[in-house]
Amino acid sequence: MTASRTTRALVLRKYDGTLELETLNVTAPGPKEVLVEMHASGICHTDLTCMKEGFPVPYILGHEGAGTILEVGSDLTSKFSPGESVLLTFNHCGACTACSSAHPAYCQNFIPYNMGGRRLTDGTFFYNTQDSTDPSHVLGGFFGQSSFASHAIVQENSLIKVPKDTNLALLAPLGCGIQTGAGCVINTLAVKKGSSIAIFGAGAVGLSALIAAKNVSASPIIAVDLVESRLDLAQELGATHVFKGDDKNLAEEIRKLTAMTGGVQYGIDATGVVPVIELMIDVLGILGKAATVGVTGRDKKVAVDATSLMSQGKSYVGCTEGDSNPPEFIPYLASEIAAGRFPIKKLVKTYPVAEYQTALADMRSGKTLKPVLLWK
Numbered sequence: 001m002t003a004s005r006t007t008r009a010l011v012l013r014k015y016d017g018t019l020e021l022e023t024l025n026v027t028a029p030g031p032k033e034v035l036v037e038m039h040a041s042g043i044c045h046t047d048l049t050c051m052k053e054g055f056p057v058p059y060i061l062g063h064e065g066a067g068t069i070l071e072v073g074s075d076l077t078s079k080f081s082p083g084e085s086v087l088l089t090f091n092h093c094g095a096c097t098a099c100s101s102a103h104p105a106y107c108q109n110f111i112p113y114n115m116g117g118r119r120l121t122d123g124t125f126f127y128n129t130q131d132s133t134d135p136s137h138v139l140g141g142f143f144g145q146s147s148f149a150s151h152a153i154v155q156e157n158s159l160i161k162v163p164k165d166t167n168l169a170l171l172a173p174l175g176c177g178i179q180t181g182a183g184c185v186i187n188t189l190a191v192k193k194g195s196s197i198a199i200f201g202a203g204a205v206g207l208s209a210l211i212a213a214k215n216v217s218a219s220p221i222i223a224v225d226l227v228e229s230r231l232d233l234a235q236e237l238g239a240t241h242v243f244k245g246d247d248k249n250l251a252e253e254i255r256k257l258t259a260m261t262g263g264v265q266y267g268i269d270a271t272g273v274v275p276v277i278e279l280m281i282d283v284l285g286i287l288g289k290a291a292t293v294g295v296t297g298r299d300k301k302v303a304v305d306a307t308s309l310m311s312q313g314k315s316y317v318g319c320t321e322g323d324s325n326p327p328e329f330i331p332y333l334a335s336e337i338a339a340g341r342f343p344i345k346k347l348v349k350t351y352p353v354a355e356y357q358t359a360l361a362d363m364r365s366g367k368t369l370k371p372v373l374l375w376k
Contacts, residue, residue: 005035007151008375009127010356011138012059017051019061019148019356024127024138026149030119031075032156036086038067038375040350041147042173043363045203049295050142059117059139060127063090064175065147065154066168067375076156085168087160087334089175089326090114091144094157104157105321113155114143126153143176150353150375160330169350171337173204173370174330176321178344180293181208181270183322183329188291189266191218196258198222200245200280201270202230204347204370205293207237209268211342214238220257222264224250224276227366233346245276254283261285262312268319272296278303281316289315293322350374 007026010019029035042064050061065088072080080086091113092104099107107113117139118125126140127149140146144158162171181204185191197218199206202225213221214237223234223242231242241257243250258264263285269277272294280290281304296302304316322329336342349368351359353375362368 005151006130007127007149008353009060009138009146009149010062010353012051012055012061013057015052015057017048017360019051019360021353021356023130024149025130026127026151026153027124029071029073029153030121031073032077033073033153034069034076034080034156034159035071036065036067036088036145036152036154037070038065038147038150038152040067040169040172040375041065041373042175042177043359043371043373044176046176046295047148048360048364055115056117056139059142060146060148061142062146062148063143064088064173064177064372065145065152066172066175070151073156078156078159080156080159080161085162085164085166086154087162087166087168087171087175087330088145088147088154088158089143089160089179089330090321091141091155091158102325103323104325105323117141148373160326162331162334166334169372169374170344170348171334172372173344173348174333175326177204177370178208178347179324179326179329179333180319180322181205181210181268182212182333182342183324184268184291184293184319185209185212185216187323187329188317188319189268189289191216191266193217194219195265196220196222196261196285197266197268198224198254198264198280198283199268199270200224200276201294202227202234203270206268206270207234207347207369209270210234210237210239215336215341218266222254222257230366230369237343237346251279251283258283258285261288263288266290268293270294274300274302281305281314284314285312287313289317291317291319293319348372
Protein backbone atom coordinates (compact mmCIF):
# COMPACT_ATOMS: atom_id res chain seq x y z
CA MET A 1 0.00 0.00 0.00
CA THR A 2 1.37 3.39 -0.93
CA ALA A 3 1.43 6.51 1.17
CA SER A 4 -1.29 9.09 0.74
CA ARG A 5 -1.38 11.05 -2.50
CA THR A 6 -2.53 14.50 -3.44
CA THR A 7 -5.64 15.22 -5.43
CA ARG A 8 -7.25 18.24 -6.98
CA ALA A 9 -10.86 18.38 -5.96
CA LEU A 10 -13.94 20.56 -6.30
CA VAL A 11 -14.96 21.05 -2.69
CA LEU A 12 -18.39 22.13 -1.47
CA ARG A 13 -17.74 24.36 1.53
CA LYS A 14 -20.99 26.32 1.81
CA TYR A 15 -24.50 26.03 0.47
CA ASP A 16 -24.40 28.80 -2.10
CA GLY A 17 -24.16 26.70 -5.25
CA THR A 18 -20.41 27.16 -5.58
CA LEU A 19 -17.41 24.84 -5.46
CA GLU A 20 -13.76 25.56 -4.73
CA LEU A 21 -10.93 23.88 -6.66
CA GLU A 22 -8.44 22.79 -4.01
CA THR A 23 -5.48 20.47 -3.53
CA LEU A 24 -6.02 17.86 -0.82
CA ASN A 25 -4.43 14.71 0.52
CA VAL A 26 -6.24 11.49 -0.32
CA THR A 27 -5.71 8.34 1.72
CA ALA A 28 -4.58 4.99 0.43
CA PRO A 29 -7.41 2.58 -0.46
CA GLY A 30 -8.87 0.33 2.21
CA PRO A 31 -9.29 -3.45 1.77
CA LYS A 32 -12.37 -3.19 -0.48
CA GLU A 33 -11.50 0.08 -2.19
CA VAL A 34 -9.42 1.21 -5.14
CA LEU A 35 -7.65 4.44 -5.96
CA VAL A 36 -8.84 5.80 -9.30
CA GLU A 37 -7.20 8.50 -11.39
CA MET A 38 -10.23 10.29 -12.76
CA HIS A 39 -10.35 11.10 -16.47
CA ALA A 40 -13.84 12.55 -16.60
CA SER A 41 -16.90 13.21 -14.49
CA GLY A 42 -20.40 14.07 -15.60
CA ILE A 43 -22.37 16.67 -13.66
CA CYS A 44 -25.82 15.53 -12.54
CA HIS A 45 -28.75 17.58 -11.25
CA THR A 46 -28.36 15.69 -7.98
CA ASP A 47 -24.97 17.38 -7.60
CA LEU A 48 -26.62 20.77 -8.12
CA THR A 49 -29.30 19.95 -5.55
CA CYS A 50 -26.73 18.89 -2.98
CA MET A 51 -24.81 22.13 -3.51
CA LYS A 52 -27.74 24.01 -2.03
CA GLU A 53 -28.84 21.99 0.98
CA GLY A 54 -28.86 18.82 2.98
CA PHE A 55 -25.23 17.73 3.29
CA PRO A 56 -22.54 18.34 5.89
CA VAL A 57 -19.60 20.33 4.59
CA PRO A 58 -16.88 20.33 3.42
CA TYR A 59 -17.84 17.62 0.92
CA ILE A 60 -16.66 16.37 -2.48
CA LEU A 61 -19.58 15.55 -4.78
CA GLY A 62 -19.63 13.96 -8.26
CA HIS A 63 -21.06 10.56 -9.11
CA GLU A 64 -20.63 10.00 -12.86
CA GLY A 65 -16.92 9.25 -12.91
CA ALA A 66 -14.63 7.38 -15.29
CA GLY A 67 -10.92 6.74 -14.99
CA THR A 68 -8.01 4.38 -14.51
CA ILE A 69 -7.23 2.25 -11.46
CA LEU A 70 -3.93 3.18 -9.84
CA GLU A 71 -4.01 0.99 -6.75
CA VAL A 72 -6.24 -1.77 -5.38
CA GLY A 73 -7.18 -2.77 -1.86
CA SER A 74 -6.06 -5.99 -0.24
CA ASP A 75 -9.41 -7.77 -0.03
CA LEU A 76 -11.47 -7.11 -3.17
CA THR A 77 -14.20 -9.64 -3.91
CA SER A 78 -13.88 -9.11 -7.67
CA LYS A 79 -10.62 -8.90 -9.58
CA PHE A 80 -9.51 -5.40 -10.47
CA SER A 81 -5.96 -4.48 -11.40
CA PRO A 82 -3.94 -1.27 -11.72
CA GLY A 83 -4.08 0.15 -15.23
CA GLU A 84 -7.64 -1.02 -15.94
CA SER A 85 -10.26 1.45 -17.16
CA VAL A 86 -13.45 1.74 -15.16
CA LEU A 87 -16.79 3.53 -15.23
CA LEU A 88 -18.17 4.44 -11.83
CA THR A 89 -21.69 4.17 -10.52
CA PHE A 90 -23.62 4.16 -7.23
CA ASN A 91 -22.60 2.06 -4.23
CA HIS A 92 -24.68 -0.61 -2.50
CA CYS A 93 -24.25 -3.10 0.31
CA GLY A 94 -24.64 -6.24 -1.84
CA ALA A 95 -26.26 -8.20 0.98
CA CYS A 96 -29.79 -6.88 1.65
CA THR A 97 -32.92 -8.29 0.03
CA ALA A 98 -32.97 -5.70 -2.75
CA CYS A 99 -29.29 -6.19 -3.60
CA SER A 100 -29.60 -9.96 -3.48
CA SER A 101 -32.51 -9.85 -5.95
CA ALA A 102 -30.58 -7.73 -8.51
CA HIS A 103 -32.17 -4.43 -7.51
CA PRO A 104 -29.17 -2.65 -5.94
CA ALA A 105 -30.62 0.81 -6.64
CA TYR A 106 -33.08 0.05 -3.84
CA CYS A 107 -30.43 -1.11 -1.39
CA GLN A 108 -31.80 -0.90 2.14
CA ASN A 109 -28.55 0.81 3.11
CA PHE A 110 -28.45 3.20 0.14
CA ILE A 111 -28.12 6.44 2.15
CA PRO A 112 -25.16 5.48 4.37
CA TYR A 113 -23.38 3.69 1.53
CA ASN A 114 -23.71 6.62 -0.87
CA MET A 115 -23.97 9.74 1.24
CA GLY A 116 -22.34 9.00 4.57
CA GLY A 117 -19.15 10.89 3.76
CA ARG A 118 -16.85 8.50 5.65
CA ARG A 119 -15.81 4.87 5.59
CA LEU A 120 -18.56 2.73 7.07
CA THR A 121 -16.03 0.24 8.40
CA ASP A 122 -14.26 2.56 10.83
CA GLY A 123 -15.60 6.09 10.33
CA THR A 124 -12.34 7.38 8.87
CA PHE A 125 -12.18 10.13 6.23
CA PHE A 126 -11.03 9.84 2.62
CA TYR A 127 -9.49 13.32 2.32
CA ASN A 128 -7.84 16.03 4.40
CA THR A 129 -6.37 19.44 3.81
CA GLN A 130 -2.64 19.98 3.32
CA ASP A 131 -2.14 22.26 6.30
CA SER A 132 0.48 20.26 8.24
CA THR A 133 -0.03 22.27 11.42
CA ASP A 134 -3.81 22.01 11.45
CA PRO A 135 -5.16 19.56 8.84
CA SER A 136 -8.92 19.29 8.57
CA HIS A 137 -11.03 16.52 7.13
CA VAL A 138 -13.08 16.66 3.93
CA LEU A 139 -16.01 14.31 3.41
CA GLY A 140 -16.13 12.05 0.36
CA GLY A 141 -17.30 8.70 -0.95
CA PHE A 142 -20.32 10.36 -2.58
CA PHE A 143 -22.18 7.55 -4.39
CA GLY A 144 -19.13 5.43 -3.63
CA GLN A 145 -16.80 7.66 -5.64
CA SER A 146 -16.78 11.49 -5.22
CA SER A 147 -15.72 11.89 -8.84
CA PHE A 148 -15.22 15.67 -8.55
CA ALA A 149 -11.59 14.82 -7.74
CA SER A 150 -8.59 13.99 -9.90
CA HIS A 151 -7.77 11.04 -7.63
CA ALA A 152 -10.53 9.36 -5.66
CA ILE A 153 -11.04 6.42 -3.36
CA VAL A 154 -13.77 4.32 -4.95
CA GLN A 155 -15.76 1.51 -3.39
CA GLU A 156 -15.59 -1.90 -5.03
CA ASN A 157 -19.32 -2.09 -5.79
CA SER A 158 -19.13 1.20 -7.68
CA LEU A 159 -16.69 -0.15 -10.30
CA ILE A 160 -17.58 -1.30 -13.82
CA LYS A 161 -14.61 -2.57 -15.83
CA VAL A 162 -14.47 -1.48 -19.48
CA PRO A 163 -11.97 -1.97 -22.33
CA LYS A 164 -8.88 0.25 -22.30
CA ASP A 165 -9.87 1.95 -25.55
CA THR A 166 -13.22 3.11 -24.09
CA ASN A 167 -14.03 6.79 -24.61
CA LEU A 168 -14.24 7.58 -20.90
CA ALA A 169 -15.33 11.18 -21.38
CA LEU A 170 -18.30 10.09 -23.48
CA LEU A 171 -19.40 7.20 -21.28
CA ALA A 172 -18.87 8.74 -17.83
CA PRO A 173 -22.56 9.82 -17.57
CA LEU A 174 -23.75 6.22 -17.86
CA GLY A 175 -23.15 5.83 -14.12
CA CYS A 176 -26.23 7.85 -13.17
CA GLY A 177 -28.19 10.12 -15.51
CA ILE A 178 -28.16 8.02 -18.65
CA GLN A 179 -28.88 4.71 -16.94
CA THR A 180 -31.66 6.41 -14.96
CA GLY A 181 -33.56 7.52 -18.04
CA ALA A 182 -32.98 4.45 -20.16
CA GLY A 183 -33.49 2.09 -17.23
CA CYS A 184 -36.82 3.68 -16.35
CA VAL A 185 -38.11 2.74 -19.81
CA ILE A 186 -36.54 -0.71 -19.98
CA ASN A 187 -36.57 -1.91 -16.37
CA THR A 188 -39.11 0.04 -14.33
CA LEU A 189 -41.87 0.52 -16.90
CA ALA A 190 -40.95 -2.28 -19.32
CA VAL A 191 -42.37 -0.22 -22.20
CA LYS A 192 -43.77 -2.39 -24.97
CA LYS A 193 -43.55 -2.03 -28.72
CA GLY A 194 -46.33 0.12 -30.14
CA SER A 195 -47.23 1.60 -26.76
CA SER A 196 -47.64 5.32 -26.18
CA ILE A 197 -45.33 7.18 -23.81
CA ALA A 198 -45.16 10.77 -22.59
CA ILE A 199 -41.87 12.07 -21.18
CA PHE A 200 -42.04 15.22 -19.10
CA GLY A 201 -38.68 17.00 -19.03
CA ALA A 202 -36.27 16.79 -21.98
CA GLY A 203 -32.97 17.09 -20.13
CA ALA A 204 -30.32 14.38 -20.21
CA VAL A 205 -32.42 11.92 -18.19
CA GLY A 206 -35.62 12.54 -20.13
CA LEU A 207 -33.88 12.33 -23.51
CA SER A 208 -32.13 9.12 -22.48
CA ALA A 209 -35.58 7.73 -21.73
CA LEU A 210 -36.76 8.98 -25.10
CA ILE A 211 -33.92 7.22 -26.93
CA ALA A 212 -34.71 4.00 -25.10
CA ALA A 213 -38.40 4.37 -25.94
CA LYS A 214 -37.56 4.77 -29.61
CA ASN A 215 -35.31 1.71 -29.47
CA VAL A 216 -38.15 -0.45 -28.12
CA SER A 217 -40.43 0.97 -30.86
CA ALA A 218 -42.84 2.82 -28.62
CA SER A 219 -45.36 4.99 -30.47
CA PRO A 220 -46.40 7.70 -30.16
CA ILE A 221 -43.49 9.19 -28.21
CA ILE A 222 -44.47 12.52 -26.66
CA ALA A 223 -41.89 14.92 -25.22
CA VAL A 224 -42.80 17.88 -23.02
CA ASP A 225 -40.46 20.69 -21.98
CA LEU A 226 -40.36 24.46 -21.60
CA VAL A 227 -37.28 24.96 -23.79
CA GLU A 228 -37.77 24.97 -27.57
CA SER A 229 -34.21 23.80 -28.33
CA ARG A 230 -34.72 20.72 -26.17
CA LEU A 231 -37.95 19.91 -27.96
CA ASP A 232 -36.16 20.28 -31.29
CA LEU A 233 -33.54 17.79 -30.11
CA ALA A 234 -36.27 15.49 -28.82
CA GLN A 235 -37.75 15.34 -32.31
CA GLU A 236 -34.33 14.67 -33.77
CA LEU A 237 -33.89 11.77 -31.34
CA GLY A 238 -37.26 10.18 -32.07
CA ALA A 239 -40.14 12.08 -30.48
CA THR A 240 -43.23 11.87 -32.67
CA HIS A 241 -44.91 14.81 -30.92
CA VAL A 242 -43.57 17.64 -28.76
CA PHE A 243 -45.37 20.15 -26.56
CA LYS A 244 -44.40 23.16 -24.50
CA GLY A 245 -44.89 22.48 -20.82
CA ASP A 246 -46.84 25.72 -20.39
CA ASP A 247 -49.40 24.83 -23.08
CA LYS A 248 -52.79 25.33 -21.39
CA ASN A 249 -54.28 22.56 -23.54
CA LEU A 250 -51.47 20.06 -22.83
CA ALA A 251 -53.61 17.43 -21.10
CA GLU A 252 -56.27 17.65 -23.80
CA GLU A 253 -53.68 17.33 -26.59
CA ILE A 254 -52.12 14.23 -25.00
CA ARG A 255 -55.55 12.63 -24.55
CA LYS A 256 -56.40 13.28 -28.21
CA LEU A 257 -53.23 11.52 -29.33
CA THR A 258 -53.93 8.54 -27.09
CA ALA A 259 -57.70 8.32 -27.26
CA MET A 260 -57.70 4.64 -28.26
CA THR A 261 -56.33 3.66 -24.82
CA GLY A 262 -58.13 6.33 -22.83
CA GLY A 263 -54.87 8.20 -22.32
CA VAL A 264 -51.15 7.60 -22.52
CA GLN A 265 -49.97 4.10 -21.62
CA TYR A 266 -46.66 5.10 -20.02
CA GLY A 267 -45.42 8.31 -18.45
CA ILE A 268 -42.08 9.48 -17.09
CA ASP A 269 -41.51 12.61 -15.04
CA ALA A 270 -37.93 13.89 -15.10
CA THR A 271 -38.73 17.32 -13.66
CA GLY A 272 -39.58 16.69 -10.03
CA VAL A 273 -42.24 19.42 -10.31
CA VAL A 274 -45.37 18.40 -8.43
CA PRO A 275 -48.00 19.91 -10.82
CA VAL A 276 -46.24 18.18 -13.73
CA ILE A 277 -46.34 14.84 -11.92
CA GLU A 278 -50.03 15.28 -11.16
CA LEU A 279 -50.76 16.09 -14.80
CA MET A 280 -48.80 13.03 -15.92
CA ILE A 281 -50.87 10.76 -13.67
CA ASP A 282 -54.07 12.45 -14.81
CA VAL A 283 -53.41 11.77 -18.52
CA LEU A 284 -52.63 8.09 -17.96
CA GLY A 285 -54.99 5.76 -19.78
CA ILE A 286 -56.54 2.49 -18.70
CA LEU A 287 -53.85 0.24 -17.16
CA GLY A 288 -51.36 3.07 -17.70
CA LYS A 289 -48.17 3.21 -15.67
CA ALA A 290 -46.15 6.29 -14.74
CA ALA A 291 -42.83 6.72 -12.96
CA THR A 292 -41.06 9.56 -11.22
CA VAL A 293 -37.29 9.91 -11.67
CA GLY A 294 -37.05 13.61 -10.73
CA VAL A 295 -36.46 14.61 -7.10
CA THR A 296 -39.34 16.64 -5.65
CA GLY A 297 -38.09 17.22 -2.10
CA ARG A 298 -39.47 15.65 1.05
CA ASP A 299 -41.67 18.63 1.85
CA LYS A 300 -43.57 18.43 -1.43
CA LYS A 301 -46.51 16.07 -1.78
CA VAL A 302 -48.18 14.70 -4.90
CA ALA A 303 -51.99 14.54 -4.85
CA VAL A 304 -53.27 11.31 -6.39
CA ASP A 305 -56.86 10.43 -7.23
CA ALA A 306 -56.95 6.96 -5.70
CA THR A 307 -60.36 6.20 -7.18
CA SER A 308 -59.08 6.90 -10.68
CA LEU A 309 -56.07 4.66 -10.11
CA MET A 310 -58.28 1.89 -8.78
CA SER A 311 -61.07 2.06 -11.35
CA GLN A 312 -58.72 2.29 -14.36
CA GLY A 313 -55.92 0.08 -13.10
CA LYS A 314 -53.37 2.90 -13.24
CA SER A 315 -49.97 2.66 -11.54
CA TYR A 316 -47.67 5.38 -10.26
CA VAL A 317 -44.23 4.31 -9.07
CA GLY A 318 -40.84 5.72 -8.18
CA CYS A 319 -37.63 4.95 -10.05
CA THR A 320 -34.09 5.29 -8.71
CA GLU A 321 -31.08 4.82 -11.02
CA GLY A 322 -33.34 3.21 -13.61
CA ASP A 323 -33.67 0.13 -11.35
CA SER A 324 -30.36 -0.78 -12.95
CA ASN A 325 -28.07 -3.65 -12.06
CA PRO A 326 -24.95 -1.74 -13.19
CA PRO A 327 -22.58 -4.64 -14.00
CA GLU A 328 -25.14 -5.77 -16.58
CA PHE A 329 -26.93 -2.59 -17.61
CA ILE A 330 -23.99 -0.24 -18.08
CA PRO A 331 -22.16 -2.62 -20.47
CA TYR A 332 -25.48 -3.01 -22.32
CA LEU A 333 -25.75 0.75 -22.74
CA ALA A 334 -22.11 0.94 -23.85
CA SER A 335 -22.82 -1.68 -26.51
CA GLU A 336 -25.88 0.26 -27.70
CA ILE A 337 -23.74 3.39 -28.01
CA ALA A 338 -21.02 1.51 -29.90
CA ALA A 339 -23.65 0.13 -32.29
CA GLY A 340 -24.98 3.61 -33.03
CA ARG A 341 -28.35 2.98 -31.41
CA PHE A 342 -27.88 5.37 -28.50
CA PRO A 343 -26.60 8.77 -29.74
CA ILE A 344 -25.22 10.02 -26.43
CA LYS A 345 -22.92 12.45 -28.25
CA LYS A 346 -25.94 14.67 -28.84
CA LEU A 347 -26.36 15.06 -25.07
CA VAL A 348 -22.76 15.49 -23.87
CA LYS A 349 -20.49 18.53 -23.90
CA THR A 350 -17.01 18.40 -22.34
CA TYR A 351 -15.25 21.11 -20.32
CA PRO A 352 -11.71 21.23 -18.89
CA VAL A 353 -12.02 21.07 -15.11
CA ALA A 354 -10.63 24.61 -14.90
CA GLU A 355 -13.87 25.73 -16.59
CA TYR A 356 -16.10 24.02 -14.03
CA GLN A 357 -17.92 27.25 -13.20
CA THR A 358 -18.92 27.66 -16.84
CA ALA A 359 -20.05 24.04 -16.97
CA LEU A 360 -22.24 24.52 -13.90
CA ALA A 361 -23.72 27.73 -15.28
CA ASP A 362 -24.43 26.13 -18.65
CA MET A 363 -26.24 23.24 -16.98
CA ARG A 364 -28.32 25.52 -14.78
CA SER A 365 -29.35 27.66 -17.74
CA GLY A 366 -30.19 24.65 -19.90
CA LYS A 367 -27.53 25.52 -22.47
CA THR A 368 -25.84 22.16 -21.90
CA LEU A 369 -27.76 18.95 -21.23
CA LYS A 370 -24.93 16.86 -19.81
CA PRO A 371 -21.69 18.67 -19.01
CA VAL A 372 -18.68 16.42 -18.47
CA LEU A 373 -15.58 17.72 -16.67
CA LEU A 374 -12.23 16.52 -18.01
CA TRP A 375 -9.57 15.90 -15.39
CA LYS A 376 -6.99 14.83 -17.96
